[in-house]
Amino acid sequence: MEGHQGQGSHDTLALAQAHFDKGEYAEAEALYSAYIRQGACAAPVGARLGSKCIPEDLATAYNNRGQIKYLRVDFFEAMDDYTSAIEIQPNFEVPYYNRGLILYRLGYFDDALKDFKKVLDLNPGFQDAILSLKQTILDKEEKQRRNTEKNY
Structure with a gap:
């Protein structure tokens, strides 16, 4: 059963990415949110890395959901997602860049x-x-x- 749940998480993320790539942002956002909510990745950073959660995937989900919020001009929500991505994967440069763009646009x-x-x-x-x-x-x-x- 555990293998199926991990596969489901991976499938959710892949489907979210496919919608994101096609510009189907509402669908992608819902799937990224579902992926983020899934229990496999809900533990504190590092606590369950041996289970189904892949930190890079979780950070990408937050970053891409942040991109969707950015496109909707929900800047503060987008920054929250970018910050979550950074906390999970501190060496992932893309969310720093994305957050920096928003901070720049806001004059910070x-x-x-x-x-x-x-x-x-x-x-x-x-x-x-x-x-x-x-x-x-x-x-x-x-x-x-x-x-x-x-x-x-």
Whole structure:
């Protein structure tokens, strides 16, 4: 029975990914949420890694569900999912990048900088993160310049 439950989890994740890839986000989100809720992955990080839960899969489920929320402009919910993905898989650079993009869009430049720098610590060749880091620095400097001008 246990093998079937593990296979069911894997099938749920694969089906969620297929819907995600086709742009069928409502279906994908429901399946990612079901995967996340499944008891096989509900234990604290590291507690049941020997069972059916694969941390990379769980982190991917959170990250991809976060992407769907991002596309819906549910930024804070998306950031919660990205943060969950990071907690499960701290060396997974993609959710740091995704969270950094939201932080940048919301004007939290210092926090965005931290996330983009973390991405580049993990993967120095991540070109989008290099560009995002540069743009964040420029926009932060521009914001500081405008604020300085207002005070004169």
